[in-house]
Amino acid sequence: MIYKVFGDTIVMRLEKGEEIISAVTELCKEKAISAGSVSAIGAVDNVVLGLYKVKEKKYYSSEYKEEMEMTSLTGNISVKDNEPYLHFHANFGREDGSVVGGHLNKAVISATCEIIIHRINGVIGRKFDDEIGLNVIEFN
Template sequence: KKYYSNDYSGDFEIVSLTGTINTMNKEFYCHLHMSAGDGTGKVFGGHLNRAVVSATCEMIINIIDGEVDRVFNEEVGLNILDFN
């Protein structure tokens, strides 16, 4: 129930970027996972909390009808999706 973040600096290429953009308590909430590769082809990944894009970042965002909020679940210790 504890999150440990990593910091990386340098030049990387986005290999994969997936996740959700929704709300929590009616405010913007983003939960993204990213895989990134370095110049040698080594790839690593995890939660994306912040990134600076130097050239391009091409994304396709699918918008669904309705609202999806998040709510904190004490049992698992995570902000889980709430489809109500």
Template structure:
């Protein structure tokens, strides 16, 4: 991972073989960012997504292995007590569909809460720092750690 500061933003590159959440946690500890928004694109090979079931009050996990483009990586950095809390959602695809039909891959496009993502090529991320710090709290009704605002 490498990063540079650009005003109140950072440009982050996560490299082949690195795991996104591990590297972003490392980045947050090095920069001491308290709150920020995250957006990115890239390519990955191993992904674990979660879809939250409010009824079951837990994440249902899905694992994907293959060659995927990261179509969208969005989320935020907040705090859970003193610890950083990185909340990301991702959309990945293994194929390109044109008007004439599938041209590459199986045509699978999936998205959800990001639990794990191993980069296969590169991942390019912009992180925009917020002026204030924001905490998380458990919502008793859903069991989700929501923003405490």
């Protein structure tokens, strides 16, 4: 992972074998980022996506072990229990032209990944919502 800070924006590059969630979490801890927005593109070869079913209050995961283009990643950074809390959704283009997407649980880089983080000055928290079964944004 390499990165450069430009005011409230951080441009980050991940290399082959690095994992997006763990790398961004590490950066958030290093730079004390407690709120922000994230976008990224890149190439991956090992992805786990989630789909949440509200009625069941349960995530269903699908794993993809194939080379794909990450055509879009969007998400946010907040804090839960004094730790970075990342909420990312992503779309991935497959060789046949189809696209898979969902809640991003894991993505291992196959070539490179370019990430832009816009830091928000302040803290965005998370709290568990019993009705829907998810950690939702909370403002302190």
